[in-house]
Amino acid sequence: MLLSTNSKKHKVTVIGSGNWGTAISKILAENCRERNDIFHETVEMWVFEEKLEVPKNSMHYKSSEPVCQGQHNLTDIINALNENVKYLPGVALPKNIHANPSLEDAVRDSTILIFNVPHQFIIRICDQLQGKILPYARGISCIKGVDVEEEGVSLFSETIGKKLGIYCGSLSGANIANEVAKELWCETTIGYDPPHLDSKAPTPAGGSPSQSQVDLVSFEHKDSSGQYSKVKLRPLPTDYPPIDHALWWTLFHRPYFHVRVVSDVAGVALGGALKNIIAVAAGFVDGMGWGDNAKAAVMRVGLLEMVKFGTQFFGNSIETKTFTEESAGVADLITSCSGGRNFRCAKLSVQRGAPIEEIEKQELNGQKLQGTLTAADINKFLKKQGAEKDYPLFTAVHRILKGEMSVEDIPSHIEPKL
Numbered sequence: 320m321l322l323s324t325n326s327k328k329h330k331v332t333v334i335g336s337g338n339w340g341t342a343i344s345k346i347l348a349e350n351c352r353e354r355n356d357i358f359h360e361t362v363e364m365w366v367f368e369e370k371l372e373v374p375k376n377s378m379h380y381k382s383s384e385p386v387c388q389g390q391h392n393l394t395d396i397i398n399a400l401n402e403n404v405k406y407l408p409g410v411a412l413p414k415n416i417h418a419n420p421s422l423e424d425a426v427r428d429s430t431i432l433i434f435n436v437p438h439q440f441i442i443r444i445c446d447q448l449q450g451k452i453l454p455y456a457r458g459i460s461c462i463k464g465v466d467v468e469e470e471g472v473s474l475f476s477e478t479i480g481k482k483l484g485i486y487c488g489s490l491s492g493a494n495i496a497n498e499v500a501k502e503l504w505c506e507t508t509i510g511y512d513p514p515h516l517d518s519k520a521p522t523p524a525g526g527s528p529s530q531s532q533v534d535l536v537s538f539e540h541k542d543s544s545g546q547y548s549k550v551k552l553r554p555l556p557t558d559y560p561p562i563d564h565a566l567w568w569t570l571f572h573r574p575y576f577h578v579r580v581v582s583d584v585a586g587v588a589l590g591g592a593l594k595n596i597i598a599v600a601a602g603f604v605d606g607m608g609w610g611d612n613a614k615a616a617v618m619r620v621g622l623l624e625m626v627k628f629g630t631q632f633f634g635n636s637i638e639t640k641t642f643t644e645e646s647a648g649v650a651d652l653i654t655s656c657s658g659g660r661n662f663r664c665a666k667l668s669v670q671r672g673a674p675i676e677e678i679e680k681q682e683l684n685g686q687k688l689q690g691t692l693t694a695a696d697i698n699k700f701l702k703k704q705g706a707e708k709d710y711p712l713f714t715a716v717h718r719i720l721k722g723e724m725s726v727e728d729i730p731s732h733i734e735p736k737l
């Protein structure tokens with residue numbers, strides 16, 4: 320067990336309060352309460368504010384609480400009822416979650432930042448956070464998606480790290496939020512590869528950089544292209560418990576949420592992003608009524624494309640065994656193709672003959688699909704690389720979503736050409 324001999328405690332903020340953002344906040348709040356020798360008990364949860372009435376599927380529908388009458392801010396409702404009535408209705412949240420509508424206030428003095436929003440919103444959030452966070456904070460991204468720009472494809476753990484000047488790992492796994500929130504057992508994977516102190520960096524007066532330096536210190540860091548580079552990071556002051564694999568395990572592990580911490584940050588993040596495209600494909604073929612064999616076929620081809628993409632574009636910084644051995648890979652693929660939102664909405668879109676965006680709006684009550692956007696992001700990148708034909712399943716999903724191909728074409732499209 321991790322024992323704390325340090326004088327300062329970590330303050331934890333979750334940036335995001337959707338379906339997964341709230342379920343993760345619940346886990347963290349339970350652990351912060353139990354391990355209040357290491358963590359501040361209160362977990363701040365940043366909420367993108369909106370006004371609503373307590374809905375019928377809430378545990379508090381028609382209760383006599385003042386916030387249950389008429390329209391109120393979601394933050395006020397969460398703080399009064401300890402339930403996220405919109406994104407995780409029916410689940411009692413620990414009282415030590417504080418829903419906060421101010422991003423700046425939510426991250427103030429936090430040493431640990433957990434990023435958990437739909438990926439389309441994270442860049443703007445990072446822009447708003449610049450200069451507002453502790454410079455020696457460390458992060459974990461629970462976001463499933465990729466960041467495609469002119470220069471290429473990056474993972475959000477990297478993008479967040481670069482934009483905020485902090486180190487950020489990743490968390491991903493077979494973790495359908497509603498099941499995790501009901502405390503049904505599952506596994507997850509955390510990727511964290513903390514920078515090593517650069518032994519050649521000038522040592523400041525008064526000791527080693529890790530002990531006394533409060534200014535920028537140069538670290539050697541391996542990025543997702545496998546390149547070692549010198550990056551400047553603020554070391555965590557030594558009066559805090561070190562942020563390492565053991566600390567992440569202590570913060571996230573629950574009897575119902577089993578954590579494995581690995582060093583393959585890129586593999587964890589990439590697996591979570593790419594499986595969402597495959598889940599859309601699985602939904603398409605299931606919507607056609609083609610049965611489990613067809614679904615298994617797209618899962619097989621999809622897993623191979625995941626491994627190929629990781630190897631081709633993330634080089635030696637990725638361990639492809641993460642895709643086959645960790646929850647963040649094949650297990651996430653299986654659960655997402657069974658009961659995930661991408662799967663369910665893609666299936667309904669075929670069954671109802673309606674665009675998936677329409678189904679998303681009708682069925683998800685404000686929750687967001689990631690697979691459709693990721694299919695477009697990955698396609699943009701593959702096109703630029705001239706590699707669309709090497710990834711027939713990823714390409715097919717994008718083309719079907721764009722109306723350029725039909726689901727009936729999937730079998731012939733993914734068959735290797737002789």
Ligand SMILES: NC(=O)C1=CN([C@@H]2O[C@H](COP(=O)(O)OP(=O)(O)OC[C@H]3O[C@@H](n4cnc5c(N)ncnc54)[C@H](O)[C@@H]3O)[C@@H](O)[C@H]2O)C=CC1
Pocket residue numbers: 335336337338339340341366367368406435436437438440461462463464494495496497685686687688689
């Ligand atoms: N829900 C799940 O079962 C799981 C989700 N994930 C991943 O976690 C990430 C977050 O997903 P969820 O928490 O499920 O989100 P969600 O799908 O429930 O999305 C709704 C959230 O987006 C926020 N939002 C809407 N418009 C916004 C805006 N303009 N700016 C900022 N926020 C806005 C809403 O306030 C709400 O918090 C995604 O990348 C997802 O793939 C990972 C594992 C499981």
Ligand SMILES: O=C(CO)COP(=O)(O)O
Pocket residue numbers: 463492493494495496595598651654655658659660661662688689
């Ligand atoms: O990532 C998930 C499960 O691990 C959830 O996937 P969906 O977003 O498709 O529901």
